[in-house]
Structure formats: structure tokens, C-alpha cells
Amino acid sequence: xxxxATIAMVAKHAGxxxxxxxxxxxxxxxxxxxxxxxxxxxxxLGFQPNSxxxxxxxxxxxxxxxxxxxxxNPAYLTITQGINSVLRDTKYRLILSSSLGTADEIHNHLxxxxxxxxxGLIISPITSTPEIAKAINxxxxxxxxxxxxxxxxxxxxxxxxxxxxxxxxxxxxxxIGCKKIALVNGPLSTNPGRRRHQGFVDAMNxxxxxxxxxxxxxARDFTSQAxxxxxxxxxxxxxxxxxxxxxxxxxxxxxxxxxxxxxxxGEDISxxxxxxxxxxxxxxxxxxxxxxxxxxxxxLAAELLLERIKNPLxxxxxxxxxxxxxxxxxxxMRAGTRK
Amino acid sequence: xxxxATIAMVAKHAGxxxxxxxxxxxxxxxxxxxxxxxxxxxxxLGFQPNSxxxxxxxxxxxxxxxxxxxxxNPAYLTITQGINSVLRDTKYRLILSSSLGTADEIHNHLxxxxxxxxxGLIISPITSTPEIAKAINxxxxxxxxxxxxxxxxxxxxxxxxxxxxxxxxxxxxxxIGCKKIALVNGPLSTNPGRRRHQGFVDAMNxxxxxxxxxxxxxARDFTSQAxxxxxxxxxxxxxxxxxxxxxxxxxxxxxxxxxxxxxxxGEDISxxxxxxxxxxxxxxxxxxxxxxxxxxxxxLAAELLLERIKNPLxxxxxxxxxxxxxxxxxxxMRAGTRK
DNA sequence: CTCTAAACTGTAATCGTTTACAGTTTGCCT
DNA sequence: AGGCAAACTGTAAACGATTACAGTTTAGAG
Numbered sequence: 001x002x003x004x005a006t007i008a009m010v011a012k013h014a015g016x017x018x019x020x021x022x023x024x025x026x027x028x029x030x031x032x033x034x035x036x037x038x039x040x041x042x043x044x045l046g047f048q049p050n051s052x053x054x055x056x057x058x059x060x061x062x063x064x065x066x067x068x069x070x071x072x073n074p075a076y077l078t079i080t081q082g083i084n085s086v087l088r089d090t091k092y093r094l095i096l097s098s099s100l101g102t103a104d105e106i107h108n109h110l111x112x113x114x115x116x117x118x119x120g121l122i123i124s125p126i127t128s129t130p131e132i133a134k135a136i137n138x139x140x141x142x143x144x145x146x147x148x149x150x151x152x153x154x155x156x157x158x159x160x161x162x163x164x165x166x167x168x169x170x171x172x173x174x175x176i177g178c179k180k181i182a183l184v185n186g187p188l189s190t191n192p193g194r195r196r197h198q199g200f201v202d203a204m205n206x207x208x209x210x211x212x213x214x215x216x217x218x219a220r221d222f223t224s225q226a227x228x229x230x231x232x233x234x235x236x237x238x239x240x241x242x243x244x245x246x247x248x249x250x251x252x253x254x255x256x257x258x259x260x261x262x263x264x265x266g267e268d269i270s271x272x273x274x275x276x277x278x279x280x281x282x283x284x285x286x287x288x289x290x291x292x293x294x295x296x297x298x299x300l301a302a303e304l305l306l307e308r309i310k311n312p313l314x315x316x317x318x319x320x321x322x323x324x325x326x327x328x329x330x331x332x333m334r335a336g337t338r339k
Numbered sequence: 340x341x342x343x344a345t346i347a348m349v350a351k352h353a354g355x356x357x358x359x360x361x362x363x364x365x366x367x368x369x370x371x372x373x374x375x376x377x378x379x380x381x382x383x384l385g386f387q388p389n390s391x392x393x394x395x396x397x398x399x400x401x402x403x404x405x406x407x408x409x410x411x412n413p414a415y416l417t418i419t420q421g422i423n424s425v426l427r428d429t430k431y432r433l434i435l436s437s438s439l440g441t442a443d444e445i446h447n448h449l450x451x452x453x454x455x456x457x458x459g460l461i462i463s464p465i466t467s468t469p470e471i472a473k474a475i476n477x478x479x480x481x482x483x484x485x486x487x488x489x490x491x492x493x494x495x496x497x498x499x500x501x502x503x504x505x506x507x508x509x510x511x512x513x514x515i516g517c518k519k520i521a522l523v524n525g526p527l528s529t530n531p532g533r534r535r536h537q538g539f540v541d542a543m544n545x546x547x548x549x550x551x552x553x554x555x556x557x558a559r560d561f562t563s564q565a566x567x568x569x570x571x572x573x574x575x576x577x578x579x580x581x582x583x584x585x586x587x588x589x590x591x592x593x594x595x596x597x598x599x600x601x602x603x604x605g606e607d608i609s610x611x612x613x614x615x616x617x618x619x620x621x622x623x624x625x626x627x628x629x630x631x632x633x634x635x636x637x638x639l640a641a642e643l644l645l646e647r648i649k650n651p652l653x654x655x656x657x658x659x660x661x662x663x664x665x666x667x668x669x670x671x672m673r674a675g676t677r678k
Numbered sequence: 679c680t681c682t683a684a685a686c687t688g689t690a691a692t693c694g695t696t697t698a699c700a701g702t703t704t705g706c707c708t
Numbered sequence: 709a710g711g712c713a714a715a716c717t718g719t720a721a722a723c724g725a726t727t728a729c730a731g732t733t734t735a736g737a738g
Binding site: 046071249 | 343385388389390398402423435454455591595599617621623
Binding site for chain 3: 355356357358359362368369370373392394395396397398
């Protein structure tokens with residue numbers, strides 16, 4: 001492989017100045033004859049402009065950084081795909097940065113964006129401590145946050161009203177005749193956990209169904225293993241006629257547990273998940289789930305970010321996306337009307 | 340937010356030269372007194388070295404590019420996590436580039452790596468045409484390929500002998516007494532499809548079991564929907580006492596289909612998947628699966644790449660990783676011995 | 679106290695682009 | 709033809725770091 005071509009070599013080859021070469025590469029305000037010579041030289045030398053040099057000069061990297069706690073989660077993956085779909089036909093590349101865990105790690109990571117390797121940031125913190133809020137606020141890159149915007153954080157935001165999603169789910173269960181509804185949730189220390197918990201309380205009150213602390217289960221996290229472990233210890237779940245799970249993975253664990261005790265899901269008991277991941281149609285019975293529009297949120301976040309980059313001074317915007325209930329086999333009329 | 344600090348500002352602030360500042364940032368061969376002054380200035384100004392300038396000068400971007408056909412596939416996601424786990428404590432950032440589909444798109448994408456925005460490339464093409472092979476060979480960045488290495492392509496390679504995986508699966512089925520084994524595969528036009536098909540043929544011959552063309556099913560792709568569609572048309576699957584699926588998603592579709600026809604999976608019929616994704620333990624019955632060690636492959640690929648970057652001239656290496664069979668409920672003794 | 683080698687520091691060139699500014703060419707109108 | 713504006717082109721200075729090289733300081737030995 002030959003020495004990598006530079007713009008100067010192209011210029012010499014084409015018998016024009018470097019400025020002209022640069023101009024035909026971008027913008028192109030050149031006489032056709034010049035342009036042709038330059039293009040020929042570029043083709044011949046296989047020239048590719050060096051992105052670092054360009055980045056240095058024009059002060060933009062053409063990169064967008066994505067920072068999630070956990071790319072492993074299907075919902076985040078779907079968000080990523082949404083983002084990718086809008087970035088795909090822009091100049092921007094996507095750079096990944098699964099900055100898990102600790103506030104400190106996140107803080108460091110956000111700091112290092114100061115190095116200017118990204119023109120924009122899409123972030124979705126799963127918890128929100130004051131330190132994280134401060135770190136976000138001190139950012140100089142255009143940022144959009146997906147999820148619950150912490151107090152006093154001034155960045156663009158796309159969020160879903162998951163409480164409304166819970167409400168949809170509860171209303172549906174009520175409608176098919178369920179009276180005794182349990183909630184299987186992740187930890188209250190997370191944003192989603194807290195909001196969904198509150199949503200459940202409100203929704204139950206709204207439809208005037210009774211519940212108490214014992215009908216709310218907390219798994220150690222949002223995985224199906226967590227649900228499984230939880231239900232191996234606490235075997236009271238079958239007393240309900242419906243189980244609302246705050247994501248699909250938890251629901252999968254719940255279904256497995258119920259089935260292993262010969263409870264017929266979709267007949268003896270209804271189960272609802274959230275996220276409407278691919279998993280829903282893979283399970284048997286297929287899982288009714290609240291679609292939290294992950295892909296859509298990703299798209300909107302990306303669009304918001306692109307606008308923000310174009311126009312850094314406009315006021316932060318906030319977009320809500322509406323959840324949708326997708327009804328499948330795991331919530332069946334019979335389940336509620338049985339008794 | 341103040342003007343972004345440069346190394347020159349730090350130098351002035353600390354009363355030393357830019358060279359000294361640069362030296363304490365990396366390498367650090369400075370007198371303690373100097374170092375301290377510089378560090379103080381850096382802290383005070385909140386200085387972060389500009390990565391573009393550094394990249395331009397030292398000719399490395401500290402970025403690794405990942406190019407998969409389809410990040411949506413859980414197996415790729417797991418590979419990504421493996422890669423991430425080793426890159427996590429290096430200076431490298433991971434940049435994503437889901438360059439799906441056409442040879443042309445891939446070619447373009449590989450081309451654009453010439454811009455030098457990545458120091459290394461990890462690629463996993465799902466098909467291998469001569470053009471792709473040529474494009475890979477003409478690459479100037481250190482590259483490692485995960486999957487089947489096309490003929491005459493000279494890059495580092497980590498692959499899994501999926502045929503051996505199939506062999507494990509068939510042997511297991513044979514052992515629990517299955518005689519009539521069907522294969523549910525994706526399209527033969529893909530590398531995995533072709534190799535697994537061949538693996539099945541060989542394995543069946545090896546254990547001296549009969550099969551014919553009708554016992555090999557082809558889904559339009561490797562998704563569960565594809566399996567579902569396939570089995571809605573062709574209702575002959577229950578004639579077998581075991582179904583070997585070339586990935587877990589296909590297996591999920593197969594299980595759903597069988598269960599909808601009241602065939603008891605794990606009792607009337609055994610089902611095996613491949614990839615050993617999370618899905619396996621979410622399904623009911625849980626899915627026996629051939630673990631293709633996606634995370635491990637990702638780790639190895641990343642390690643190989645790091646070595647290659649360090650030592651660009653060494654001969655390409657090839658690492659095989661061994662598949663493992665993970666037995667769960669979907670292949671049960673009873674299924675084979677029933678008849 | 680002087681000398682010398684070793685350790686450190688500073689100056690300035692450089693990486694490959696973009697772009698302001700000044701200079702040149704072109705084309706059109708009279 | 710000549711004049712003028714418009715269109716294009718070239719020169720050279722950035723962008724912000726790294727680093728060769730030369731110059732300076734330091735420390736230890738005699």
C-alpha cells in the first residue's frame with residue numbers, strides 16, 4: 001500500500017493549488033475544468049481527506065457519542081437502532097460508550113467529552129444523582145437526554161410517560177375483569193423503577209382497585225433472573241389474577257415461574273410486560289406489553305440532537321412520546337372472568 | 340462556559356513551555372517542581388487535550404471501528420460486549436458502524452476507513468463475495484475478521500467451528516435416543532447457513548442417521564418470524580423426534596409452532612438451538628443450545644486487534660474457539676425414548 | 679570551585695486540512 | 709478593444725498538539 005495521499009500531493013498531481021483541491025472536495029466553487037482535473041487526481045491517487053486534520057481545523061468531529069448504562073438491555077439496543085436510522089444518512093458516525101455504573105465513572109466519561117471527539121451526546125442515565133446532574137450541566141457539547149430529566153438539568157429531552165403506560169395496562173386488566181393485580185418491579189433506586197411504581201399506585205387508585213404493599217414485588221434488577229430468584233423465595237404470586245411487570249424480561253421470569261407451578265398464563269392469570277421487545281412474540285403465550293416506543297425515542301433524540309448542533313443557542317426542548325398497549329395472548333378475557 | 344483551554348494557555352499559566360506541558364501530559368519526564376506547576380495550571384483551566392490535534396500529529400485516532408451487518412442480532416450484541424470488555428481499559432473508544440447489506444455499501448464503508456478515523460477494524464461479514472474479499476485485502480488499517488475467513492483474505496481471524504457445534508448437538512440427540520432429526524436453517528446464501536448445513540450433513544453421516552432433503556428446512560432468514568412463516572406453510576415438522584435449529588431465534592419460532600399444535604416440546608419432541616443467548620432460559624421449556632461463545636470471540640478479536648496494532652507486520656493469526664453444548668429442558672430423555 | 683555528564687527545558691517545525699485575503703482570469707457590455 | 713464586475717485561484721496563516729534538536733540547568737566528582 002502506497003504512502004497515504006495528502007491534499008498537497010493531489011494538488012501537485014492536478015497542477016492546481018491545495019486550496020482548489022479543498023474547495024472541490026467540499027462546497028465546490030470551482031471552474032468545471034479545474035474540478036475535473038482535481039477529481040481525476042483524487043481518483044488516481046485514491047485520496048481520502050484525513051479526518052483528524054479536518055476535525056482540527058473546522059472543530060467538529062462528525063461523531064455522535066452514545067452513552068448508556070447497559071447496551072445489553074434490548075430496550076437500549078432498540079433505541080440505538082432508532083438513533084442509527086437517522087444518523088445513517090448524515091455525516092455523523094456513532095460512537096459507543098457504555099459508561100456503566102458509578103456516578104464517578106459517568107462523571108469521568110462526560111468530562112472526557114471535553115476532548116472534543118464528539119459533536120454531540122445522547123445519554124440515558126438510569127439513576128440521577130446531583131453529581132450526575134451537575135456533570136451534565138457542565139457539558140459543552142450539545143446533549144440530549146433520553147428518559148427522566150433530573151431537576152434543573154437544561155438539555156434537550158425525550159421521554160416517555162411510563163406512568164401512562166402503566167395506566168393503560170391497568171385499565172386493560174380492569175376491562176377484562178381482573179381485580180387483584182400484582183406489580184413486579186425493579187429496584188426503586190432507579191428512575192424507571194420509581195416512576196413505574198408511582199404510576200401503578202395512581203392507576204390502581206384511578207380505577208378504584210385495591211392493592212397493598214404485599215402486592216408490589218421488587219426484583220433486584222430488571223432481568224428475568226432477578227424475577228426468578230424473587231419468586232423462588234416468595235411464592236404468593238398465584239393469589240392474584242393479573243401480574244403487571246415493569247419490563248418484558250421480568251415478565252418472562254414471571255411466566256416461567258407460574259408455568260412451572262402449573263398456573264396457566266393467559267387463562268388462570270394474566271401477565272403484562274413493558275417495552276414490547278421482540279421477546280413478546282417469542283414467548284408462549286405471547287406477551288401483552290406496553291410499547292414504550294424505544295426506536296421512536298431513539299429517532300427523536302437523534303433528530304433533536306442534529307437540530308441542537310445546528311442551532312446551539314435555542315431553548316432546550318422536551319418531547320413526550322406516548323406509550324401504546326399491544327395486546328397478545330398473555331392477557332385473555334378468560335383470565336379475569338374465570339372467578 | 341469559558342473559552343476552551345489549549346496547551347499554550349496552560350503553558351503560559353504555568354510559566355513553562357508548551358513542550359513541558361505536553362511532556363507532563365504524556366510520558367512525564369519533568370522535574371517534580373515543573374510537573375506540579377503544570378498540573379496545577381491544567382486543573383485550574385480545566386484543560387483537556389484536543390483529540391483531533393493529537394490524532395493529527397501522532398497519526399492515531401484511539402478509535403476502533405466495529406462493522407457488523409446487524410447489531411440487532413443478540414449474538415452480535417454479545418460479541419460487542421466481549422469486545423467492549425477488553426477495550427474498556429485501553430485508550431481505545433469503540434465506534435459503531437452497522438454497515439448492512441450490499442457489497443457496495445460494505446465496500447464504501449471500508450473505503451472510508453482510509454480517512455483514518457479508526458486505528459483498527461473488527462468486521463464480521465455475513466456473506467463473502469469476491470468484491471468484499473478484495474475490499475478487505477486493500478484495507479490499510481489493522482483488521483480482524485470474526486467468522487469464516489474468505490479465501491485469500493489475509494487478516495487476523497477468530498472463528499468458531501459451527502460444524503463441530505452441530506456435531507455436538509446431533510450426538511446429544513442421538514444419545515437421548517432421537518432417530519429422526521430435522522434441521523431448521525437460515526438461507527444457504529449466508530456463511531453461517533452454508534457451514535451449518537454442511538455440518539448437519541456430515542454429523543448425520545457420522546452417527547449413521549438417515550436424513551433427506553425433506554428433513555432440511557430453510558427459513559428466509561435467521562429470525563423467529565421466518566421460522567413461524569415457514570412452519571405455517573409446511574406442516575410436516577411433527578413427524579420428527581428432534582429439531583435442530585441453527586440459531587435460538589429460529590428455535591423459538593419452532594417451539595411456538597409446535598406448542599400451538601399441542602406437541603409437547605421436551606417430551607414429544609426435542610428442540611435444540613444455537614448461540615445460547617439469554618433467550619434460552621426465558622423460554623419454556625428452557626432451550627438446549629450450542630454455545631458459540633460470542634463473548635469470547637469478541638474478546639479474542641479485540642485482543643488480536645490490539646496485538647496487531649502494536650505489531651502490524653507479523654503474520655496473520657487464526658484462532659478457533661470451541662463450541663459447547665448447554666443442555667436444558669427442551670431435549671429430554673423422554674423425547675427420544677418415547678417411541 | 680570547576681568541570682562534565684546527565685537531566686531537564688524551550689524553540690520551532692510539523693501533522694493535513696481549511697479559509698481569509700489578495701491576486702488573477704473570465705465574460706459581458708459598450 | 710477596453711473596462712468592470714464577477715468568478716475563480718493561489719499564498720500563507722491558522723487549528724492544537726508532539727517532538728527533534730539545541731540550549732540550559734543541575735548534581736556529583738575531583
